[in-house]
Amino acid sequence: MTAILENTAPVRVSTRRDFWRGVRRVLRRKPSRIAGVVILALFALMAIFGPMVYPSPLPRDDDALYAAPSLAHPFGTDFEGTDVLALVVTGARYVILTGVATAVIAVALGTALGLVAGFHRGRWDSVLMRLTDLQLTIPGLPLLLVLTTIWKFDSPLEMGLVLGLLGWGGVARAVRSQTLSLRERGFIEAARGLGLSTRHIVIRELLPGMAPYIAMNVLIAVTGAIYAQVGLFFLGVLPFDSNNWGVMLNLAVFGGGALTSTAALPYLLAPLLAILLLTLGIVLIVDAMDEIFNPRLRED
Structure with missing residues (x-):
């Protein structure tokens, strides 16, 4: 048994190296997947540095209410000239912070x-299920x-x-199914035979x-959280204390009156375009990950 576990170390190192080679190969195969990485990186930079780039409160121009798109205002202005x-x-x-927090909590709880x-x-199993x-x-x-x-939900957290x-x-249901499959594999049996602790087997092996x-x-949960929170703000059931895309919609x-007048149409389309692009980036990354982790989907 000891020899079996000792031989797994170089195998894991080699597997890890092959994994990252596969990631680069899959991304290069379809440029759209690289575009997905770029899109997610762009939105991450917006979330981190956006409030630093634009002053708070945002400047208003009373003479440019619902101004049309221009070089100064690529998506026009809103009802306050912002x-x-x-x-x-x-x-x-x-x-994005809400989406990430939702994904971390949901996936961490479900996985555990x-x-x-x-x-x-x-x-x-019976109690938890x-x-x-x-x-x-x-x-x-x-x-x-x-x-x-x-609850006013002032914080995205x-x-x-x-x-x-x-x-x-x-997530809990799906992870349980995966665990039931993996727990019968040979490397788990070898770890049990060596008397390794349950914590070690679960954390280091499974x-x-x-x-x-x-x-x-995690990526799928981020998408669902974005739709949920934007929908709540759009319906008006949450206070408009925080600037976000749902409030804009x-x-x-x-x-x-963006549905009946063209004046506010850019104000409506801008957050919709942001949601569409962010969702597209996540879908492209999930598509790449699906091929990376499922060899049957890989192209020759």
């Missing part, structure tokens, strides 16, 4: 519970509507916490094998 591009850039931080349930099975089934039956939108009456606690059930699947779930449609 540059729409500046609103999109500064609003990216709330949206799924690993424990799938590895231990028995009573642990019943808890997961209960979570999956909770209606997310009605609960969020109720919470908005007592607060919003991410609630969305994350409402979104871990599906978790790395599930890292690709977990990474894909609400004000453009219900305040500016």
